[in-house]
Amino acid sequence: MNQVNQVAESLVLSAEQKKRARNVGFAYLGLAVITMLVFSRRPGDAGFRLTEGGALLTLPAQQIAWIFGLVFVGLGSAQLWRGFGKISNIVLALATAMFVMSFLSWATAGESFSLVGMLQDTVARSVPITLGALGGILCERSGVINIAIEGMLLAGAFTGAVGASLTNLWFGTVIAVLTGVLLAWILGVFSIKYRVDQVIVGFAINFFALGITSFLSFRVLVPNPDYNSLVPVMPISVPLLSKIPFIGQIFFVQTIFVYFSFAAVALLTWSMYRTRWGLRTRAAGEYPKAAGTLGVDVIKLRYRNLLIAGAVAGIGGAWWPIGTVGRFDQNITGGRGFIALAAVIFGRWHPVGAFSGALVFALAEAVRLKIGNFDTGIPSEFLLMAPYFVTLVVVAGFVGVSRAPKAAGQPYDEQ
Amino acid sequence: MKDLLKSLRYTLLALLASLLVGAVIIVVTDIDALKVGDYGKAFSTVLTAYKSLFEGSFWGVRSISNTITGTTPLLLSGLAVSVAFKAGLFNIGATGQMLVGGMTALWVGFTMSGPGWLQVPLAVLAGAIGGAIYGGIAGVLKARTGAHEVITTIMLNSIASFLVLWLLKTTVFQREGRPDPISKLIADEAHLPRLFGFLEGRSDLVAHSGLFVALSATYGYWYLLTRTTLGFELRATGLNSDAAKYAGMKSKTLMVVAMLLAGGFAGMAGATEVLGTYGYASTSLAGNIGFDAIAVALLGQSSPIGTLVSALLFGALQAGGRSMQAHTDVPVDLIIVLRALIVVFVAAPLLVKAMFRVKSQVSAQGQTFRGWGG
Structure with a gap:
């Protein structure tokens, strides 16, 4: 009987879900139209370098556009007719990849560029967004809104740069971690203890970090350049894994920061859903009263999660000076903390979801940096805004309503 | 009135406290002076710095003019964030809305030729409409698909900045003979009249009557919140959208309306910058104002008078x-x-x-923003 009910439930989709499924179907058809009308316009072969050395994949841009366009038509019709059920997310990811591919073929038609380099760059750039987003998830899953990600990243980048310049890279990273922890502790004291609005404190921390790092960089770093110059870490090739063709180069010839972010995503996913700590964290974020009644020390739990989040975000900040450019510049994070926030919401407060969000945003950045070199006949500004536009469409069409932890933003009253 | 005085006193104490902390920061970062143990110099830096901070914001006509110039866009864009907060939405998109509003105002400003009393209001209106439409996109997306406004407004900011960059290179907008993205100058009649225009030969007094636009917008915001059904419904939705829905309010429509209003305010901010401060548009038209506006709204607790006071404070600090x-x-x-x-x-x-060991009751504050919504 119970089983029958379940089957009935799964058959009767809610109106909301039906609407979403329909939207997705129309979006596939939209992709088909764009691909076939726009991306089929430029003749020539697009060359994608698949390894650092040479191996070139040449794709005929026009034919690719037509083929993928027809596939999109098929996907759209299938979606509108039956839907893809359990595999709809996989289909969506595939469709996005195909769309990006036909876009790139169109843009590079007649030329060639290093696809492997661009994807490698994407993975590297995802580090601060991923780590920032993990910091956000840690806080918000336990019921504290963390708008201060940007501030933690920026402050971590600053102290990381100074610490590493004065001593060594390890020390710099540790200092960056401590800075993130300090800011998180401030956020905690104000929002948990003094019960100040979490958004206000978070934003004040962002402002404070922006102000103090810019101030110090003018007042201290400019007159003393040796406080702000270091040799960043080199990429490490993981034995065996880096030998996998194509994939190996992208994921396993990276700096230690990238490997750390992979590990952090895996660890957080596991501990959030498989450990007692994770269960308690989620309970504190959804219904702290119930968690408190059952003996969870909600206040202590929130503090602890905040401090861990600060540490993770601090490492994300240290990525700028120590993982890439070797110095600190004013407002070097450039709003990546807010992108991380967007990744948290995009990924529905799940570490893996946020990681995929971070990869999407990082890909947008990498494509943007590459795209300036292409001459397509369309103003480059439109190509540059395309990634943001695609994100908008993806969020509106596919992701839709993301439900936040219920108690996020509310101070906890211990009675 | 008593409440107002009390909250003003706390704001002043808070200002004093932050100046104290700021002084400490100035002293400990004066590395050159501290290295040689010249503490006197470090402390005298604090005094001269704060003296010129005060003089630069209030001392003399020129300083007041600069403060007004800084306050105007902060107030308008602060309202853009405030009205969204009131409806329970987090508008990070004031920057994009300002850019779009600035461009539409600019377009009216240089294509139209007519008497100033007609052209200026039309151009400001165009700015408001442009901004409102752009802000409305985020509202519609949220209402129709549930896409979170934090994501959509951030993305719309980036899209707007590239859009403006492109527009500024088109023949319609780009100034003749300039290779860089900079717009044509607006017509003389389209300038917002300068406030201190009656003082002869003081072209350094740049304050313009955009201030009155901002003040009327603040009054309009106050009127909306306290005297209209729409304002009541917006606040109700912001406080508890489920209850508001249960009481028969159309929360989705209200979402769109709130974002339209927010965009309209920000669009006016862009318009006054173009028509008053610059007289043309460039890519740095919005600067960091959209970001500062969030702090203005938070400090002012999204209330009309609070937003006004904090915009004035921030504008003075900037000058x-x-x-x-x-x-x-x-x-x-x-x-x-x-x-x-x-x-x-x-x-x-x-x-x-x-x-400061002040002994008095301070009323507990509510939340600006109820979680992430859903």
Whole structure:
């Protein structure tokens, strides 16, 4: 009987879900139209370098556009007719990849560029967004809104740069971690203890970090350049894994920061859903009263999660000076903390979801940096805004309503 | 009235507290003086810095003019964030809305030729409409698909900045004979009249009547919130959208309306910048104003009078900060630190009370923003 009910439930989709499924179907058809009308316009072969050395994949841009366009038509019709059920997310990811591919073929038609380099760059750039987003998830899953990600990243980048310049890279990273922890502790004291609005404190921390790092960089770093110059870490090739063709180069010839972010995503996913700590964290974020009644020390739990989040975000900040450019510049994070926030919401407060969000945003950045070199006949500004536009469409069409932890933003009253 | 005085007193105490912390920051970062043990110099830097900060914001007509110029866009864009907060939405998109509003106002400003009394209001209106439409996109997306406004407004900011960059290179907008993205100048009649225009030969007094646009918008916001059904419904939705829905309010329509209003305010901010401060548009038209506006709204707790006071405070700090940087070696970025400290101290009355040992009841504050919605 119970089983029958379940089957009935799964058959009767809610109106909301039906609407979403329909939207997705129309979006596939939209992709088909764009691909076939726009991306089929430029003749020539697009060359994608698949390894650092040479191996070139040449794709005929026009034919690719037509083929993928027809596939999109098929996907759209299938979606509108039956839907893809359990595999709809996989289909969506595939469709996005195909769309990006036909876009790139169109843009590079007649030329060639290093696809492997661009994807490698994407993975590297995802580090601060991923780590920032993990910091956000840690806080918000336990019921504290963390708008201060940007501030933690920026402050971590600053102290990381100074610490590493004065001593060594390890020390710099540790200092960056401590800075993130300090800011998180401030956020905690104000929002948990003094019960100040979490958004206000978070934003004040962002402002404070922006102000103090810019101030110090003018007042201290400019007159003393040796406080702000270091040799960043080199990429490490993981034995065996880096030998996998194509994939190996992208994921396993990276700096230690990238490997750390992979590990952090895996660890957080596991501990959030498989450990007692994770269960308690989620309970504190959804219904702290119930968690408190059952003996969870909600206040202590929130503090602890905040401090861990600060540490993770601090490492994300240290990525700028120590993982890439070797110095600190004013407002070097450039709003990546807010992108991380967007990744948290995009990924529905799940570490893996946020990681995929971070990869999407990082890909947008990498494509943007590459795209300036292409001459397509369309103003480059439109190509540059395309990634943001695609994100908008993806969020509106596919992701839709993301439900936040219920108690996020509310101070906890211990009675 | 008594409440107002009380909250003003706390704001002043908070300002004082943040100036104290700022002084400590100035002293401990004066590395050259501290290295040789010249503490006197370090402390005298604080005095000269704060003196020029004050003089640069209020001392003399020129300083007041600069303060007004800084306040105007902060107030308008602050309202853009405030009205969204009231409806329970977090508008990070004031920057994009300002850019679009600035461009539409600019277009009216240089294509139309007519008497100023007609052209200026039309151009400001065009700015408001442009901004409103752009803000409305985020509202519609949220209402129709549930896409979170934090994501959509951030993306719309980036899209707007590239859109403006492109527009500024088209023949319609680009100034003749210029290779860089900079717009044509608006017609003379389209300029917002300068406030101190009656003083002969003082072209350094740049304050313009955009201030009155901002003040009327603030009045309009107050009227909306306190005297209209729409304002009541917006506040109700912001406080508890489920209850509001249960009471028969159309929360989705209200979402769109709130974002339209927010965009309209921000669009006016862009318009007054183009028509009053610059007279043309460039890519740096919006600067950091959209970001500062969030602090303005948070400090003012999204209320009309609070937004006004905090915009004035921030505008004064900005004007003073420039003169501080010009007269001492203290960078203007100290202002951002001071702003952050003020926001924290105002938001945490308990802390200020402890610092100054003030004995009185401070009413607990509500939340600006109820979680992430859903």
